[in-house]
Amino acid sequence: MSRWEPNARERLAKAALELYGERGYEQTTVAEIAKRAGLTERTFFRHYADKREVLFDGSSALQELFVNAVAEAPQSAAPIDAVAAGLEAVSTVFVGRHGHARRRHAVIVANAVLQERELIKLASLSAALADALRRRGVPEPAASLTAEAGVAVFKIGFERWVEAAEERTMAQFMRESLDELKAVTAGG
Amino acid sequence: MSRWEPNARERLAKAALELYGERGYEQTTVAEIAKRAGLTERTFFRHYADKREVLFDGSSALQELFVNAVAEAPQSAAPIDAVAAGLEAVSTVFVGRHGHARRRHAVIVANAVLQERELIKLASLSAALADALRRRGVPEPAASLTAEAGVAVFKIGFERWVEAAEERTMAQFMRESLDELKAVTAGG
DNA sequence: ACTGTCGATGTCAGTGACTGTCATCGACGC
């Protein structure tokens, strides 16, 4: 028998998402989140660096997945196609999570500081992708630009998937967005 | 004779950039910035919403310039070429500001919370550009993707310009980055 | 000149995010 209930971290994340949804991010104090999770404010900050970070727990795993898929794409694949493989890989982890993603996204869209945090996560993803592309032999600035383009596709594909009904898969939205980007940058 | 020294806002921005550069962003308190500007902490917050915003005073003017250039590009121009016109317009305002841009950029790169603020400014720019493109008749998601692509080019072109010696103009970097993006998204 | 309004600033008290430090106490290996 343990001294405390297990899964403190998960309880905090759940309580935070609930409270941010119920009364809004700014109207929620960290003390309230901790209380709902049966913990104290101090313990919250031992698990999460700040009040925003609690909404971004899975982001480093997602980044890792994306980067690995890019790294493992066939060497014959063009940079943009390696990124496309990453988009496919990432899409699989969202299967069955449409509801959760939607609730979380609604909270983030409602608060500028949360959007800032999301944007820096995407910037970190972009940097990691550029790195993976460079390891595939892609020179700069092509690596960084391909990475930025990939993140732009992910961002817009994700938004459209979240706002859509649940029937269509995320992968479909990603393919559509990528094709659209290719069309739009063609020529010149 | 005025009751106070004029240009309180500019004095605050100058003091903030200096102090952030001297001891770092986190090690600087708002009270110190206000004191160096000959004002009080409360007055700082009357001019700037928070400690970060003081570094982003010109950003709305820059956005306006970019958006207007896109809106005023010839109707015959493709979306990506309208954005290219915006990049040219924006480049002109940085002439002779390489030193200031460099100091400011160094401060921002050193602090995650400042990078977050910069990223949301770029996201705001992207949204405004997408809007301008839609007003030109560009449908979604092409408008948003073109806007994201344009911001990616701006971001990378700006970084390379800031890190380079002063001889080459920002416009040259922007053209190079845009060409590179086109090359990288070609095919498929 | 007299007076009232206005706008930029100062003063002060308060809230809440976040941190450093030390105490607590069950689990676990020995």
Add this chain to the structure above:
DNA sequence: GCGTCGATGACAGTCACTGACATCGACAGT
């Protein structure tokens, strides 16, 4: 049993940010 360890609690402190009210030169109207 005994000592260590790790997760948590308790508590005091700093600082970003806000609301409310006071101050006082400028300026317009009379």
